[in-house]
Amino acid sequence: MKKLRAERWGYDFNENPAPPPTLRQTQMALAKEGKxxxxxxxxxxxxxxYPPPQWLMDAVTQAMxxxxxxxxxxxxxxxPIGIAKFEKEFSGVDYQPSDIFPVPSSTSAMVLCYLSLLDEGDEIISPEPIYQQxxxxANYFKCKMVKTESFEDDRWQxxxxxxxxxxxxxxxxIIINNPNNPSGAVYDDKTLKGLIDIAGENEIMIFSDEIYTFLTFDVPQATSVAKLAKDVPVMLSNGMSKxxxxxxxxxxxxxxxDPADKMPELRKAIGLLRGYCGRVSSPVAVAAGYGYQNWKRAMEDVQPEVKDIRRRRDWTVKxxxxxxxVNMTTPEGSMFGLPDCVSAHGKVWKDDVDFLVQLMKEELINFVPGSNYYSPGHFRVGFLSSDENLEIGFNKLEKFLKRHT
Ligand SMILES: Cc1ncc(COP(=O)(O)O)c(C=O)c1O
Structure with a gap:
């Protein structure tokens, strides 16, 4: 048999941190028992x-x-005109429509960045926790993801x-996700300026995933790193998903x-490769242009959801x-938090996956292991869970911990 492309590249599927097979296997075994x-x-x-705005759905129908x-x-x-308007008005970054490259998701934008920048053996630095994709x-491109620690006690900066x-x-x-999935960290301007300085001193770029930029609880919005980067080139990904x-x-x-026009060749490469990362379907692209022109309306529409998420964040912290x-640094944005379960480690469970497997078997609840995000000893909780489910879940977690520790 001929080898798969990924095998030829030496890609190690076992290194893909998500999802851990033991949790998946446990869930499948429980499903077989009807649980x-x-x-x-x-x-x-x-x-x-949480549905999309009706006016956006109408815009797709109209485009058809x-x-x-x-x-x-x-x-x-x-x-691109609509997106540039959104970025200018919301993030305060003066993009031209020609700086905007629409693709079918912010994930595709990340692939586009990797495709246009990386050579085998290159390194990418990311502060933990690291969004698994x-x-x-990085693995697939035979590049090295270099994880650096973050200060959990200092709001995961x-x-x-x-x-x-x-x-x-x-x-x-350097790749960042701000606000962060899964820690809920919102990077302050001092942190962002520090990252820009490091990038500037070393002539490297910053890639910033800002998919949750509108979802902050304690500050009106997260600062886009591009707003502070005067001459360091930044690639930013975002999208309509959230x-x-x-x-x-x-x-x-x-x-x-790239306000200083330091990387004109890269701009050309992105333009060429963009077409190979798929295209936004035509009626959706037309409606999306309209949607971004009316981003303030979308922002108003999403407020009840933001309020729900914030209420559940507050409830979960308490x-x-x-x-x-368990302990948790208060999440300041995104829809997630990353409590630690370290204190019980070593005593009862080998690691976070072991902990979650046992929890799933006994209590039929599931969180995502922190090791999926290179922050072992933690688990991700999501505030899109209903109030009722969170209450059931944390009651079960408490019972479980009391029983075992
Ligand atoms: C940090 C982060 N980036 C990107 C994505 C994916 O966004 P998209 O739907 O645009 O691919 C998600 C989705 O959960 C995410 O949490």
């Missing part, structure tokens, strides 16, 4: 009952009625000294911020304080 597991770390707003079915419509100029693709030390002549970029509650429609973009054996 349903309650998932407590969801990240899909429509599946959690208007016959916007062609290749040309997938490249409608209204989409960043490392998956990255350790800038560690990042500075981690830079080598192979480093291509702000517009359309995770399944497939609209994302890469925004290239509830975790009552439970012995």
């Amino acid at each position: 349903k597991v309650l998932a407590l770390a969801p990240g899909d707003p429509p599946a959690a009952g 009625k208007d016959g916007r079915h062609g290749y040309r419509d997938t490249r409608t100029p209204d989409l 960043y490392s998956f693709f 990255p350790d800038l000294d560690a990042i500075r030390k981690a830079v080598t002549d192979k480093t291509k970029f 702000l517009f509650n359309i995770t399944g429609w497939g609209v994302g973009y890469l925004a290239f911020h 509830r975790i304080e009552e439970i012995e054996g």
Whole structure:
């Protein structure tokens, strides 16, 4: 048999940290016995009952009625114009439409960045916790993901000294996710400026995944690193999945911020490769252009959901304080938090996966292990879970911990 491309590249599927087979196997075995597991770390707003705005759905129907079915419509100029308007008005970054590269998701924007920048053997630095897809693709491209520690006690801000030390002549970029999935960290301006300094000193880039930029609880919004980067090139990914509650429609973009025009060749490469990362379907692209032109309306529409998420965040922070054996740094944004379960480690469970497998078997609830995000000893909780499910889940967790520790 001929080898798979991935095998030829030496890609080690076992290194893909997600999802850990033991948890998946446990869930499948329980399903065979007719037992349903309650998932407590969801990240899909429509599946959690938050629909897209009606006016956006109407815009798709209208685009179809208007016959916007062609290749040309997938490249409608209204989409980059709308996104540039959103970025300018919301993030305060002065993008031109030509800086915006629409692709079918923010994940595709990350692939586009990797495709256009990486050579085999390159290194990418990311402060923990690391959204798993960043490392998956680094692996696939035979590049090294270099993890640096973050200060959990200081709102999960990255350790800038560690990042500075981690830079080598192979480093291509630093990748961040702000606000962060799964820690809920929102990086403050001091941190972002520190990252920009490191990138500037070493002539490397920053890739910033800002899919949760609108979802902050204690500050009005997260600062886009591009707003502070005067001459360091930044690639930013974002998309409509979370702000517009359309995770399944497939609209994302890469925004290239290079005000000093340091990397004109890279801009060309992104433009060429973008076409190979798929296209946004034509009626959706047309409606998305309209959606971004009206981003303030979307922001108003999503407020009840943001309020729900914030209420559940507050509830979870309080509830975790009552439970012995778990602690959580208060998440400031995104829809997740990352409690630790370290204190029970070594005594009862080998690691976070072992802990969660046992919890699933005994209590039929499931969280996502922190080791999926290179932060072992933790687990991800999601505030899209309903109030009722969170209450059931944390009661079960408390019972479980009391029984074992
Ligand atoms: C940090 C992060 N980046 C990217 C994505 C995916 O976004 P998209 O639907 O645009 O691919 C997610 C989805 O959960 C995410 O949590």
